Amino acid sequence: MAAVGNRLGDATSPYLLQHADNPVDWQPWDDRALALAREQNKPILLSIGYSACHWCHVMAHESFEDRDIARLMNERFINIKVDREERPDLDRIYQTAHQLLTRRPGGWPLTLVLTPEDQTPVFAGTYFPPRPRGGMPGFADILRQVDEAIREQPGAVAEQNAALRHALGKLSRAPDEGGASALGNGPLRTCRDALAASFDTVHGGFGAAPKFPHPGGIERLLRHYALTLTTDDEPDRDALHMACYSLRRMALGGLYDQVGGGFARYSVDEYWMIPHFEKMLYDNALLLGLYADAWHATGDGLYRRIVRETAAWTMAEMQHSRGGYFASLDADSEGEEGRYYLWTPDEIRGLLDDDEWALVEHRFALDEPANFEGRWHLHVQASFSESAKRLGRPRDQVVALWESARDKLYRAREQRVRPGRDDKVLTAWNGLMIAAMARAGRLLDEPTWVGSAEQALDFVTERLVDSEGRLHASWRGGRAAHQGCLEDYAFLLEGVLECLQSYWSDSRLRFAVGLADTLLARFQDEDSGGFWMTADDHEPLIQRPRPLADDSLPSGNAVALRALQRLGHLLGETRYLEAAERGLQAASGALARMPEAHASLLTALEEHLYPPEIVVIRGNMEATASWRARALKYYTPNRLVFTLPPAARPPGLLAERVAEEGAPVAWVCHGSTCRPPARTLDALDEVLDQSGGSS
Known part of the structure; x- marks a missing residue:
């Protein structure tokens, strides 16, 4: 039989290119590789990782560069490499399968053996040494044993596969009617209490080592504090303390690069001292926005400094000359971590x-x-x-x-x-950083950061959107690749909405509407509400995930629902509001059972129960600057402020917001309830004060 050969040399992914010279006959995940497995009746050895992953490098050097192990892999398997950042759908499905098979969480590198006919996992694990070491089985031994089990025990394999596929299908289904709950604010308070129970009062953060930043939980605490300013007799200053103390300890620790700026992925100890040294764009996007909000809420100069340094690091080290943001920096340099x-x-x-x-x-x-x-x-x-x-x-x-x-x-x-830099541009992660840079620039009055976000958004719209308005997931070296998933549309939509608050553009609003309409047309579960991770015309896989809980990223459903609500309120578009409500209702059972795992989704619930305050200011841009500054003076995360020039021609409800002769006019609405237009700054002050804007 002719050798298959290594086919990674033409990949767009730096991670796949790192393995292009391996003696392993690696294939990308595509129809050709899957067909080859069926034709040769060989199980698939699937390896999922990413370029900044330290243990991915270790396993590559120890096993995938070992000619004896490579020979074994080539003889018995069709070997497929996947960049989890380019294919988050595959990563989510097979991480879930790993957890079901092993009863413990996965990680990277993720190592699985799949059946050739339907890609169902027979075996799952993470890193393995080449030969037995420290109580761990050797990779070569595992390959032989799994291959033999598939060939000698087909009945047991088929039984396990059927059970696994049933479990995956059950996880994808929306809750039945008995699992749904009324939409109330109970989960908001339960989440706050759960975070308090796991809060590290000495070192900040939540839980024990290894310690992750948990930006969704910190954002929830900041927003909970802001909500209690207007709903409770006494504001919840303990919630503010938990959020701010955690941010302070992270900023002073080794998780933060004290010399160059930017955050590593997590700390291996409880003190935030020694990180896992890789720097990911998404972590820094989420934390940049949080530190800007913390400064806005407290005026603490430490948070402002961290925002400035992280924004500077992002623009200097993580931004393409044409605008897009790169994916990550490696943990290793010269073969050593850190x-x-x-x-x-x-x-x-x-x-x-x-x-x-x-x-x-x-x-x-x-x-x-x-x-x-x-x-x-x-x-x-x-x-x-x-x-x-x-x-x-x-x-x-x-x-x-x-x-x-x-x-x-x-x-x-x-x-x-x-350290090596993964210079691919990911649509979803760019959406997160676009939102963070636009928001930070607006709050701290730094036009350069807003300009950085605008450049990145231009890059994405020019290079990652096809002729039909559909998104690609990844771009590198002039080539866009892979069909966009829920996170691509949702995170980018949120980024566009933040940019619109920093600098109005009719064309950007039309683009946002297009993203929202695609979410409804291609990703929405028409029967039960909420959104699938993959579009209705996506490649068929063994599961169609429905992401509700946060992991290292906010869940796609959470961001989609809150972005649709905000756009719906801005335009008076009930389709978006109804889709968001149906999605929240579909998730209500999960929110009631474990709200702390769904912190980002709780923001969408909060903005459903307490509709965002939409402030639309229209008039000459120079004249409206002081009006916008007044609306942004206090930490009010439930307030969206849009400043439209006289020449703007927006659709929907905004079309009615007309300023005469460029003189500033402001409209303030809560949900569908709007106050009379304010035509002086004093009148705007009065309206904002009545709505809690002078907290």
């Missing part, structure tokens, strides 16, 4: 003057034992105020010393071998 970020005290001492060194040594406790394999990863041990007291200097001088020292450390670090 090497790029680590220091020795002598190295730092040689870069700084005496005053700078005295501060840096104290601030990061460089006189204490090393915290990562004999070297130091910078983790703040003393605040600027504490260092000021120790050094006998005013605090502003200490801050200036750190800025000078940081610049020197950054320039020295730039001379090192940099």
